Amino acid sequence: MTATPAIATLNTGSSSLKFRVFARDGLERLMAGKVTGIGTDCRLEARVIETGATISLPLSGADQEAALAAVIACIDDHDDGWRIDAFAHRIVHGGASFTGPVIVTPETLAELDALCPLAPLHQPYNLAGIAASRRLAPRAIDVACFDTAFHAGHSELVHSFALPAAMRKAGVRRYGFHGISYEWIARVLAEQRPDLAQGRVVAAHLGNGASLCALQHGRSIDTTMGMSALDGLPMGSRSGALDAGAVTYMMRRFGFDADALDRMLYEESGLKGLSGLTNDVATLVASEDPQAAFALDYFTYHVAQYVGAMAVAMGGIDALVFTGGIGENAPGLRIAIRDRLGFLGSVESLVIPANEERMMAIHACALLEARTEAAA
Known part of the structure; x- marks a missing residue:
């Protein structure tokens, strides 16, 4: 065989x-x-x-x-x-x-x-x-x-922090993540909705890790995550954007070292920290605990807020694409996010299932073919 x-x-x-x-x-x-x-x-x-x-x-x-x-x-x-x-x-x-x-x-x-x-x-x-x-x-x-590669073309205006030049030269900058997922979204739009692919799309990868990407003409223009996968939106157990002064305060007030801070900000915060219950959205949606409702309201508020920021990066928005575990499977949260964006007028909303694995396989095949051709 x-x-x-x-x-x-x-x-x-x-x-x-x-x-x-x-x-x-x-x-x-x-x-x-x-x-x-x-x-x-x-x-x-x-x-x-x-x-x-x-x-x-x-x-x-x-x-x-x-x-x-x-x-x-x-x-x-x-x-x-x-x-x-x-x-x-x-x-x-x-x-x-x-x-x-x-x-x-x-x-x-x-x-x-x-x-x-x-x-x-x-x-x-x-x-x-x-x-x-x-x-x-x-x-x-x-x-x-x-995960960072799809965002590599961002302008210096987008990827820079307002820090001294020595810090920026040392690599302290915004990189962005979930790029494989966003590359798949751009590919699907190009194949199935070329009208939107050439427009201004905010893609929302919402799962235990969550971020947004401003897609214009199929390219990443801006994104919500920064130097690490901790920045931007609140997530399942990650804090999202946080005042740097709050971090230094917690270090002094509670005696946290870097490892303890990492554990809290990555593993005990976000929906889990806000609700005091869990990072599982299905459980939070079904719960009658008011803190569960608060956590979900907090999440949808900040997602909508950041959609507005991504629209600014592109000078407007033509469509909002949801993907990821929450984006695909929590219709109530999608509705809540869209309702908060009603002031933007008519914006098409789509759900495109994540398929990072296929995108990775596509890349692997292309590299194997290029390697074979180079050896010929």
Whole structure:
């Protein structure tokens, strides 16, 4: 049997590893799954798309490498002659240097490792996924796809902080995130709604992580996240924009060090902190607790407020596109956001399902083809 060339996409985090397998020719989805509870009560769940067969395996105490080893073994055990030609990895931070997807080299890994302080809760685990695949599947190509890359063309006016030149030269600037998701939105609009693709669109990636992007002529003009994935909108458990003076006050008043602040601002704030209950929107919507309602009102108010800021960046707005777990599955919150924007007049509203994995697979295929052509 002739092997089917395939691409595997990996999103490696601190406690989970999500993966998809696509046929390289035509990008038909072959398998989807995830490993949850890495380091604790670890389990692999997967589904073969064509047959509907499901796999569920306990992986007690697995780390990122053991989780990926289990994924590779699962693919080998349940495939139909697939050959993984490349692993496409989601990398949160590409800094100023990485403005598009790249084939990973040792030099690439060293540069990306130096960016870990900019995304301490994401980047080290993303890179652990690359290190694991290089050891476990050395014949496959590793491709890095960056959440920051789609925003790389922002003007200095947009990406600068009002800080002294020495700080800005040291890389203290706005980068923006969720770029793979926004690139997919721009691609779908170009294919299905070219009228809007050439217009002024605010894309809202609303999930446990949340941000907005001003899309004009299919390009990112501005976005709400900044130097880290903490800025901008309130999120599931992240604070969003916060007065820097409040941070220094909490350090002095409560004796927080940087690690304690990171934990609070990334893991105990946002909807979770406001409600005192949870970061799960479905639970908050169903709750009768007034703090749950307050948290959701706070969220929709600030999303609408930032939509206005993105409209300013483009000189107006023609459409609002929702994506992500909240954007796709919480119609009540979409209505609340649109209601707050009624003063803008008639603005078309759409829902486009997120598909970062397919966007990553598209990039991996393009790089593999370019590599083959260069070698010919």
